[in-house]
Amino acid sequence: xxxxxxxxxxxxxxxxxxxxxxxxxxxxxxxxxxxxxxxxxxxxxxxxxxxxxxxxxxxxxxxxxxxxxxxxxxxxxxxxxxxxxxxxxxxxxxxxxxxxxxxxxxxxxxxxxxxxxxxxxxxxxxxxxxxxxxxxxxxxxxxxxxxxxxxxxxxxxxxxxxxxxxxxxxxxxxxxxxxxxxxxxxxxxxxxxxxxxxxxxxxxxxxxxxxxxxxxxxxxxxxxxxxxxxxxxxxxxxxxxxxxxxxxxxxxxxxxxxxxxxxxxxxxxxxxxxxxxxxxxxxxxxxxxxxxxxxxxxxxxxxxxxxxxxxxxxxxxxxxxxxxxxxx
Ligand SMILES: [Zn+2]
Numbered sequence: 480x481x482x483x484x485x486x487x488x489x490x491x492x493x494x495x496x497x498x499x500x501x502x503x504x505x506x507x508x509x510x511x512x513x514x515x516x517x518x519x520x521x522x523x524x525x526x527x528x529x530x531x532x533x534x535x536x537x538x539x540x541x542x543x544x545x546x547x548x549x550x551x552x553x554x555x556x557x558x559x560x561x562x563x564x565x566x567x568x569x570x571x572x573x574x575x576x577x578x579x580x581x582x583x584x585x586x587x588x589x590x591x592x593x594x595x596x597x598x599x600x601x602x603x604x605x606x607x608x609x610x611x612x613x614x615x616x617x618x619x620x621x622x623x624x625x626x627x628x629x630x631x632x633x634x635x636x637x638x639x640x641x642x643x644x645x646x647x648x649x650x651x652x653x654x655x656x657x658x659x660x661x662x663x664x665x666x667x668x669x670x671x672x673x674x675x676x677x678x679x680x681x682x683x684x685x686x687x688x689x690x691x692x693x694x695x696x697x698x699x700x701x702x703x704x705x706x707x708x709x710x711x712x713x714x715x716x717x718x719x720x721x722x723x724x725x726x727x728x729x730x731x732x733x734x735x736x737x738x739x740x741x742x743x744x745x746x747x748x749x750x751x752x753x754x755x756x757x758x759x760x761x762x763x764x765x766x767x768x769x770x771x772x773x774x775x776x777x778x779x780x781x782x783x784x785x786x787x788x789x790x791x792x793x794x795x796x797x798x799x800x801x802x803x804x805x806x807x
Pocket of ligand 1: 667671708711
């Protein structure tokens with residue numbers, strides 16, 4: 480078991496590096512394909528679990544290790560200047576640290592849910608403003624979800640519900656954003672709901688949970704969540720046709736979160752760990768918001784992206800699976 484865990488962590492790390500390079504080399508900009516690429520570092524080692532047992536006699540043989548394997552982890556382990564018990568202790572400490580990081584992530588997710596301010600039906604001026612914005616959104620007329628307002632002077636905006644869907648927006652956002660900016664961010668949430676991204680988030684988190692022992696999972700999780708957000712941004716801007724208004728809303732939200740924050744460093748670190756929930760409000764990390772604004776305002780032209788993303792994906796998967804077979 481320990482050997483499988485070690486193998487899958489090394490395999491994940493190699494696949495992660497390869498995926499980063501392949502996405503750049505092949506200029507894959509299609510969000511759906513990028514999303515699957517980012518899941519490979521976690522999915523492929525998992526897919527290897529049955530192979531690990533079935534092909535065990537072949538791959539574990541001394542002959543395979545000595546003559547065919549590209550990387551023999553046992554050999555590398557024996558080259559370390561420590562006793563095998565020291566290595567075992569180090570592995571246990573590493574595993575405990577990884578588990579702690581995973582539990583921290585779950586804790587942050589639960590805490591952010593509990594910290595949500597109470598939401599109620601919109602009243603007065605807010606109701607009028609939201610009703611007029613919503614009446615201009617075609618996505619809303621095809622899927623009239625519930626809209627609730629939370630009394631908060633901070634940016635809060637998220638879509639909820641796997642079956643009975645709705646959107647919660649804070650009173651600060653209703654006041655601070657103009658009609659076009661509101662239309663932009665509400666369309667973003669409506670796209671999430673229409674695409675059932677909540678289910679996708681559950682699936683991504685399930686994958687992270689199954690591979691909790693793998694520190695690479697934290698990086699992949701981040702990539703997966705970012706891809707969902709970027710593709711949702713692109714789709715919502717296609718609906719509204721107003722990238723400028725959407726970008727201006729993102730900037731307002733970012734500035735407000737920056738003002739409210741106490742320790743920027745800590746917040747960045749925290750966001751990094753638990754981004755993936757209510758991402759519009761949590762994206763206060765400067766780099767992430769910069770990338771998002773660039774993608775919204777300056778999307779990659781069609782002639783600069785690969786025409787065969789699925790072919791690239793299939794080829795990469797086969798090559799990576801082959802590579803992993805020779806890491807024992
Ligand atoms: Zn979002």
